[in-house]
Amino acid sequence: DTGVSQDPRHKITKRGQNVTFRCDPISEHNRLYWYRQTLGQGPEFLTYFQNEAQLEKSRLLSDRFSAERPKGSFSTLEIQRTEQGDSAMYLCASRTSGQQETQYFGPGTRLLVL
Amino acid sequence: GQSLEQPSEVTAVEGAIVQINCTYQTSGFYGLSWYQQHDGGAPTFLSYNALDGLEETGRFSSFLSRSDSYGYLLLQELQMKDSASYFCAVRDEEGQGGKLIFGQGTELSVKP
Numbered sequence: 001d002t003g004v005s006q007d008p009r010h011k012i013t014k015r016g017q018n019v020t021f022r023c024d025p026i027s028e029h030n031r032l033y034w035y036r037q038t039l040g041q042g043p044e045f046l047t048y049f050q051n052e053a054q055l056e057k058s059r060l061l062s063d064r065f066s067a068e069r070p071k072g073s074f075s076t077l078e079i080q081r082t083e084q085g086d087s088a089m090y091l092c093a094s095r096t097s098g099q100q101e102t103q104y105f106g107p108g109t110r111l112l113v114l
Numbered sequence: 115g116q117s118l119e120q121p122s123e124v125t126a127v128e129g130a131i132v133q134i135n136c137t138y139q140t141s142g143f144y145g146l147s148w149y150q151q152h153d154g155g156a157p158t159f160l161s162y163n164a165l166d167g168l169e170e171t172g173r174f175s176s177f178l179s180r181s182d183s184y185g186y187l188l189l190q191e192l193q194m195k196d197s198a199s200y201f202c203a204v205r206d207e208e209g210q211g212g213k214l215i216f217g218q219g220t221e222l223s224v225k226p
Contacts, residue, residue: 042216
C-alpha cells in the first residue's frame with residue numbers, strides 16, 4: 001500500500017492555458033474522488049468515480065473541467081482555459097465500497113493561475 | 115443548503131485537553147468524520163461516528179448527537195505536533211456517492 005499519489009505536486013500556468021492533473025489511488029480502491037481546497041477552507045467535492053464510471057459531478061464543476069478514469073485505475077482532471085479563480089489545491093481521495101468511513105487523500109496538486 | 119459550522123481557530127497549551135465542536139445542517143447524514151491536515155499536507159482520517167455516543171482512538175475521541183446535529187472532537191494530552199487544521203465532514207449518500215461535505219476547518223495552535 002503506497003498510498004494515493006498525485007502528479008504534479010505544483011503547477012503554475014498562465015490564464016487561458018489548459019492543465020491536466022493525475023491521481024493514482026490505492027490499488028484496490030474502486031471509488032475515487034476529486035476535491036478542491038482554497039486557503040482557509042475545507043475541501044469541496046468536485047466529482048467521483050466508481051471504477052471507470054463517473055457517477056456524480058458537483059455544480060462547482062463548470063464545463064471547463066473534465067475528469068476521466070479510463071480503466072478504473074488512475075484518474076485525470078483537466079481544466080481548460082484556466083482562470084485565476086481556478087487557483088487552488090486539487091485533492092484526490094480513494095476508498096473501497098465497503099469502507100464507508102474513511103477516504104484516503106493524496107498530497108494534492110497546488111495550481112496557481114497567473 | 116448544506117453547511118457545517120466549526121470554530122475557525124483554537125489555542126491550547128501542551129498537555130491540555132481541547133474540544134472542537136461541529137454543528138451540521140445537511141440533506142443527508144450517514145456519519146460524521148474528522149480529518150487532520152497539517153500545513154501543505156493531505157487531510158488524514160482521525161475518527162468517525164455513525165451512531166450517537168463517544169468513539170475513542172488513543173488520545174483522540176469523537177462524539178455525536180444526531181438529534182442535536184452536533185459533534186465534537188476531543189484531543190487529550192496535547193502535543194506540539196497536534197498543531198494543525200481539523201475538519202469535520204458529513205458523509206452524504208445523496209447520489210449513492212458517499213462524498214464528504216467538509217466544514218471550513220479549525221486551526222489548532224498548541225503552545226509550549
